[in-house]
Amino acid sequence: MSKKLLRMTRVSVLAAALPLLTACSTMESGGSTDPSAIAVETIQMTATVKAVDRGNRTVTLAGKNGKRVTYKVGKEAINFDQIKVGDRVRVTATETLAVFLRPQGTPASVGEGAAVALAPKGAMPGGIVATTTEVTARVVSVDAASRHVTLQLPDGSKRTVSVNPSIDLAKVAPGNAVTAQVADALAISVERP
Secondary structure (H helix, E strand, C coil): CCCEECCCCHHHHHHHHHHHCCCCEEEEEECCCCCCEEEEEEEEEEEEEEEEECCCCEEEEEECCCCEEEEECCCCCCCHHHCCCCCEEEEEEEEEEEEECCCCCCCCCCCCEEEEEECCCCCCCEEEEEEEEEEEEEEEEEECCCCEEEEECCCCCEEEEEECCCCCHHHCCCCCEEEEEEEEEEEEEEECC
């Protein structure tokens, strides 16, 4: 089955998708010697196309909860003309947070980057957008018994991650700066019912 992706920026897609959240959110953690901690969060949602305005390049989607939201679709979505009322839009958003307990000021091992892949002209609309950024986070709390560390990211949000057993948590304290790599991937496909 061919897939189509509507190209939107990471922020606008995630903001657009949240009101339509209908599926599940899962959190996994794993342990390897590098990075020190890792967390993966995946959100999947499905919506139904309720209206398409080709002149204004807008599409109205409704989630399982019935809430409708209208989105402006950029000209980059070359297969917009393929979208029809009744089509299903599937969105999978994945965020991976990898934490490195290395001294502040240590050069980054991965810089920022982005990649976009769109369905070819004539296929059902779809695509993938992926970004990677590296930031400095602050340790908020350490729970050595459960091997969890809570971090505050630069945007003020907090994330709790499971820490690899090989890391000596006695050396990690609230206020410490740690390096965090955040990778986001968003896949959108439009399918016929």
